[in-house]
Amino acid sequence: MxxxxxxxxxxxxxxxxxxxxxxxxxxxxxxxxxxxxxxxxxxxxxxxxxxxxxxxxxxxxxxxxxxxxxxxxxxxxxxxxxxxxxxxxxxEKDVWKMFCIIVRERKRREIDPALEVLTRCRQATKGLKGEEAEVFQKQIAALSDFVAVANRVMDKVANGSESQLMPLALKMIK
Amino acid sequence: MxxxxxxxxxxxxxxxxxxxxxxxxxxxxxxxxxxxxxxxxxxxxxxxxxxxxxxxxxxxxxxxxxxxxxxxxxxxxxxxxxxxxxxxxxxEKDVWKMFCIIVRERKRREIDPALEVLTRCRQATKGLKGEEAEVFQKQIAALSDFVAVANRVMDKVANGSESQLMPLALKMIK
DNA sequence: CACAACTTTCAGTATTATCTGAAAATATAG
DNA sequence: CTATATTTTCAGATAATACTGAAAGTTGTG
Incomplete structure (x- = not known):
């Protein structure tokens, strides 16, 4: 051999x-x-x-x-x-299934914890006044929104029963 | 202070x-x-x-x-x-701009090299016969297709002049 | 030019991540 | 139950990565 x-x-x-x-x-x-x-x-x-x-x-x-x-x-x-x-x-040899698995796992392991942190930071500074505090709150809010959207997108991708269709869908983007 | x-x-x-x-x-x-x-x-x-x-x-x-x-x-x-x-x-405080920057950089640093490797592997095994070779070729081809799509998507995201619109677009996905 | 303010470099050190190899545990066959 | 094949564990070793601190370099000022 x-x-x-x-x-x-x-x-x-x-x-x-x-x-x-x-x-x-x-x-x-x-x-x-x-x-x-x-x-x-x-x-x-x-x-x-x-x-x-x-x-x-x-x-x-x-x-x-x-x-x-x-x-x-x-x-x-x-x-x-x-x-x-x-x-x-x-x-697993199907590349799209692979991709979905990775997305799902990384979401679970990293996005979910990130959201927790952001939520905690929001709570902890709720109601504080002053420029510094307001910049902080605004930025954390923007990040939260972003991560929440990422979360939803990843859910769609990872659990989309039509993972077979994803390649086509994406190709459409051209 | x-x-x-x-x-x-x-x-x-x-x-x-x-x-x-x-x-x-x-x-x-x-x-x-x-x-x-x-x-x-x-x-x-x-x-x-x-x-x-x-x-x-x-x-x-x-x-x-x-x-x-x-x-x-x-x-x-x-x-x-x-x-x-x-x-x-x-x-840079705009979260979406930040995201685009990261996507663009990672694409440049990692996706582009990945495509090179895949292309090289394709060349090197072109025309080889046998089950092992064919499985290899098929898998590399599938990965190439995938990475190529990812590449295009990342380009769209990173260079879309309408990065302001992305959040809305993504929310549409629901 | 000489001095001070600030930035850059990098050899040596510390930390963290990963790996080895051998012993212990487990499973199967007879 | 015994012998053997295989898997699992993990303490210690190694390798990869990141950090420190001080010296050298640079730039602006008088």
């Missing part, structure tokens, strides 16, 4: 995996998690933990925890083959 | 600054940079480097480099007062 020289395909895969990892980390996602995700996205068959470790040259512990994390996000699922004890993993 | 007990306003500010920093870092933005941004967003008047250092209890070097970075993003601008040698900084 392993060869001395890499095939063009495996070179391209490596390139993709590496770059996807870099992109992920620019968006606050653990590099290894993004790499595993990339690897599973472009691999035809489900891989075992050992195969992932081997492909990415990472330790068992690292592979394990990032695979679990990806399952937590819903971006991959585990596959159990009859008669085998090992667990295999495969990625 | 400084008091023993914090006013409700400065408490709320601190809370906001801290939390905004946390949110930023979940999105791959340096915590301090997000905090400085937050501070300037909710402060009525432009602040000097020393005031920023003092408010956030950070060193001159740290304040300096993050202020420059924020200027690089276009999220703050420097203000020179006549007859004063110090440089002051103020944030």
């Amino acid at each position: 392993s060869q001395e020289l890499k095939t063009p395909l495996s070179q391209a895969k490596d390139d993709f995996v590496t770059q996807w990892g870099a992109i992920g980390s620019a968006w606050g996602i653990n590099r290894t998690m993004a790499q595993i995700h990339a690897l599973l996205m472009v691999t035809a068959r489900p891989l075992s933990t050992d195969e992932v470790m081997d492909e990415l040259k990472i330790s068992r512990g690292n592979a394990h925890s990032n695979l679990r994390e990806l399952i937590g996000w819903g971006l991959i699922r585990s596959v159990i083959r009859k008669g085998e004890r090992k667990e295999y993993f495969e990625a | 400084s008091q023993e007990l914090k006013t409700p306003l400065s408490q709320a500010k601190d809370d906001f600054v801290t939390q905004w920093g946390a949110i930023g870092s979940a999105w791959g933005i340096n915590r301090t940079m997000a905090q400085i941004h937050a501070l300037l967003m909710v402060t009525a008047r432009p602040l000097s480097t020393d005031e920023v250092m003092d408010e956030l209890k950070i060193s001159r070097g740290n304040a300096h480099s993050n202020l420059r970075e924020l200027i690089g993003w276009g999220l703050i601008r420097s203000v020179i007062r006549k007859g004063e040698r110090k440089e002051y900084f103020e944030a």
